[in-house]
Amino acid sequence: MSLSPQLSSVLIAYSEPWRLDQLCQLVAGLRPGMLVAAFSDGRSALAACRRQLPSLLILDGELEGLDGFGLLRELRRHGPSQRLPCVLISERTDAPSVRAALPLAPAAYLGKPYDLDDLRSRIDRLLPRSAGGLARGPLGDDSLDSFLERMREHCRGAPLGEAAYAAIGSLLAGQTELAEEHAVLLGDPQVTARAISFANSHGPQQAQPSQTLAQAFERLGRTRSGELLAQLASQHNARLSDPQLAGLAGRLADQALLAAQLAAWLARRLQLDAAACHTAALLHNIGELALLRTLQDWLDSGGALQPDDLPRQLALRAAGYGSALRARWRLPLGLRQLISAYYALGSGVLGREALVLNLARQLLELPADRPATALAGCRAARLLRLDAAVLEQAPRALRD
Template structure:
């Protein structure tokens, strides 16, 4: 089964894709951001469901739906729109639209809507012989397929409730300790659609404010809908929990250091949670790999962590367009850039050095550079 999505916001398009895949894991989902491209995609290969936003940069999504209806009167059409007036609904009535999704939408309602409309699922394609080299798989992985796992507790919480927290403060309190949430929301807040002024966003609170509570909640709920949202195998869970505890310890220490220096701790807290994202990305891919029925032994996993963690982290920073200031803070966890005099990177390096029981002379040097001696 094939589903065609027309949505110019890549984060919302990905969310809709995850909703479809959570209901029909075997579906092929094609996301397009322009009306002309979506019409061309339909003409190349028709789909069994079409989901289209109404207003797009190059015209109305109704053009796609008209092209579909000129060839197929049965395929399910879903219109995403902020228009709720009677005239707008009557305007597209001849197209026989199956359902309207109002913006800003709520994920549980979209799930219920698509569950009723999606055709039966296709069986996922079996693993092939060429899929049996995990390191080769990581090297060939497209950027858009690299992601981070949710913590088990937050994943369960998101899957168990459909109620949004009442305010932005509650959102921050729920998500401030999860690397996947931090990465997703900061990345979305720095994308062109949400950052028209070109001002970098380097922490969770600013990201939630920029996106708005409804969009932020939708994006986080989308993380929990992924076919592999969290680490499930015992060995992967153990490794992931160890990484998270390290990240949280650095986060706590750098918060203390920032406050001692009267600096804003928020960007440093975000960097602390993202410092091991390469390793987490490898673990996420290992869980997906095993979920496909492919073997992955301990020695292979450890080799993948050694050889590919740094590469995946760098690819994520570029793909998510993380701002330079945040990249510098993450990099400082591993070493200071030559000639650095900024206190924030020094504090990041100091926090990690303390956690690693670094030579006391190095710690004292960093404390002097930070003005804490």
């Protein structure tokens, strides 16, 4: 395909979602109507440039996969993109790094954190004038609702739980091995979802997709699994700094782990796939967790939260965030169907694992003063032909 630019457009590739959103809004303010393509990893951005060359690049030097330096180096090898203007933003501002970037001929080389007014001025000089004039209004004065709506397709998922973060730290320090920390990592929704996603998209091709953390780690191998974990721990807001958001995230993560333990227990009693049930139940509320991480991004970008914002946004957007994540990460269809069954049973033929997921939710939602046997007549228990005595034994509290 041709690499010559045909339309005025800007390609922005930045690793931090709220910074990526901020840069998109900056360009929209400077040139209303200009096409903007946003990416969070270097390889996707390079593929887009090869399909259609933009008018301007804004690149994060520390992109995942292929960093901004490597991306620009690839583009400079081809005639049409050798003179493509690029704003390169990097945490590497020492003299050797700046000298090393000179052969790549960036139009601007800025350090992190960038000065917004300076960046706006530089981008305005580099953008074609035909798409609109300089907008002088303040940036970042949009509403929480519009911010969250834009971020839904770009969020990084859930924050890491404290136990998982500590386990990864021990692994990276060489104090423990992956096998020793597996039980801790097995209880973390973000680690589980990202490992499954990464293994299926970057691991060796296999007839069946990975659906559990153990399968994903086996497919990736120790070295690549360790690299993925290091990347997850180093991401912005891998842990939430706001006490209210962090506290709620901890409670939601505990709820996910309890659901996973209960679903796996039921599956084992019925001689079903306990690992798949554990994974699906663990990921059932990753949308809520991802939304909390995005709300931390909102606070970091200078926004504020009103008392009713948190419950309102969770009720309004958590399900959408979860659906968007599962689709974007291309989690296996069977796993997504089990997650859906946690919330509701369809009218068609139901797999027994789906019934287990649904029953696990009902058990967890049952008031503590009501016995589990109260659910003996529910649809899921009846179709599973589950004895009331088994329900009575079901764990309804976290186990160590």
